[in-house]
Each structure stands twice: as C-alpha cells, then as structure tokens.
Amino acid sequence: MTEEEVLSEFRSCGALLEGHFKLSSGRHSAQYLQCARVLMNGERAGNLARAIAQKIPREIRSEVDVVVSPAMGGLIIGHEMGRALGKDAIFLERPDGVFHLRRGFALKPGAKVLMVEDVVTTGLSSREAIEAVAREGGEVIAECALVDRSAGEVDLGVPFFPLMALSVPSYAEDELPPELAAIPVTKPGSRAA
Numbered sequence: 001m002t003e004e005e006v007l008s009e010f011r012s013c014g015a016l017l018e019g020h021f022k023l024s025s026g027r028h029s030a031q032y033l034q035c036a037r038v039l040m041n042g043e044r045a046g047n048l049a050r051a052i053a054q055k056i057p058r059e060i061r062s063e064v065d066v067v068v069s070p071a072m073g074g075l076i077i078g079h080e081m082g083r084a085l086g087k088d089a090i091f092l093e094r095p096d097g098v099f100h101l102r103r104g105f106a107l108k109p110g111a112k113v114l115m116v117e118d119v120v121t122t123g124l125s126s127r128e129a130i131e132a133v134a135r136e137g138g139e140v141i142a143e144c145a146l147v148d149r150s151a152g153e154v155d156l157g158v159p160f161f162p163l164m165a166l167s168v169p170s171y172a173e174d175e176l177p178p179e180l181a182a183i184p185v186t187k188p189g190s191r192a193a
C-alpha cells in the first residue's frame with residue numbers, strides 16, 4: 001500500500017479531523033488522525049495490518065514471539081497484527097496512569113515483543129509502553145504503527161516501521177498560533193489530563 005492509498009483510506013472514512021486538538025503529549029494541533037474510524041471496519045483493519053507487516057523486515061518479523069499494544073488506540077491494530085503474524089496479541093493499560101499488563105496477560109521471560117501503535121507523535125507513549133514491557137520481563141525488538149506524525153523524526157530506541165509518515169504540526173500550549181487559540185479545544189484520546 002502506498003502512503004497516498006493509506007491517506008485516502010483515512011479521508012474516505014472521515015478520519016482526518018480539522019479543529020483544535022489537545023494531543024496525548026499535551027501538545028496542540030489543528031489536525032487529528034482518528035484511527036478508530038479507519039479501524040472500525042474489520043476487513044480494512046486487517047488489510048492495514050497486513051500492509052504494516054510487509055514493512056517489517058523478514059528477519060525481525062520471524063523473531064517476534066508476541067505482539068503488545070498500548071490501549072486504547074493500539075488495541076485493534078495490535079489484534080489485527082497478531083492475526084497477520086500468527087501470534088498472540090496482548091495489551092497494556094494505564095488505569096492508574098502507568099502502563100502494565102492486566103487481565104491475566106503475562107510475558108514469558110525474555111519474550112521478543114513487537115510493539116504496535118496506532119499513531120506516534122512525540123513517541124512519549126511508545127517509550128512508556130516499551131519500558132512497561134521491560135518491567136514485565138519482555139524485550140521490544142521493534143515497533144510499528146499506522147501513522148508516524150513526526151515524519152521520521154521520532155527516536156523510539158528500537159527500529160520503527162510506520163505504514164505512513166506525515167509531518168503534522170503541533171504546538172506547545174504557550175506557543176499556540178492565534179487562529180488555533182481561537183477554536184475551542186477537544187481532547188480525543190484517553191490519557192488522563
């Protein structure tokens with residue numbers, strides 16, 4: 001799948017939002033990629049996961065023991081990636097603010113993990129999830145995502161394979177352009193404010 005084809009999937013299901021958004025990192029943006037809308041169709045979610053899998057070099061893919069994704073955004077694409085690779089897919093949650101495994105999920109000591117995200121902006125959530133996997137006894141060998149909003153700038157400390165890399169501007173709270181500051185802000189994600 002080309003990046004233009006992926007973008008047109010987002011456009012066709014109303015997943016490219018315009019407005020004023022507070023992102024997970026606390027930064028603000030006039031654009032938001034609502035991946036849940038793209039992933040609400042199972043066939044499309046499966047196709048996207050298989051396209052991401054194709055981006056991961058075979059030697060890394062063959063090492064993966066288990067897929068781990070950070071809830072909420074990573075859940076559906078992580079599950080589909082597990083199906084694409086023929087591996088189990090489990091997820092991290094942060095009801096108390098820190099990612100950990102719940103629901104009886106556990107990693108075998110030294111398990112090689114593919115981390116799967118929906119969107120990476122600053123990489124903060126990914127780094128927190130990678131640290132959580134280490135605390136749980138596993139090792140993240142690579143990460144993949146539907147979208148890299150940093151256009152390749154982000155450093156996760158592991159090889160990173162996004163399906164689409166875009167440069168989408170975001171701003172610190174005290175550096176908002178006046179036209180953005182004039183629009184009421186919404187916070188679509190679930191990280192506690």
Ligand SMILES: O=P(O)(O)OC[C@H]1O[C@H](OP(=O)(O)OP(=O)(O)O)[C@H](O)[C@@H]1O
Pocket residue numbers: 023024025070071072073074117118119120121122123124125126188189190191
């Ligand atoms: O690279 P970052 O700057 O960390 O931003 C990307 C993260 O933000 C979103 O999650 P969010 O925390 O909004 O919660 P959600 O997944 O529960 O929607 C998205 O799903 C990524 O996890």
Ligand SMILES: O=C(O)c1cc(=O)[nH]c(=O)[nH]1
Pocket residue numbers: 022023024025031032033034035073118119120121122149189
């Ligand atoms: O950085 C984020 O929180 C973020 C940006 C985006 O475009 N989409 C999303 O789900 N999260």
Ligand SMILES: [Mg+2]
Pocket residue numbers: 070071072073074125
């Ligand atoms: Mg998330």
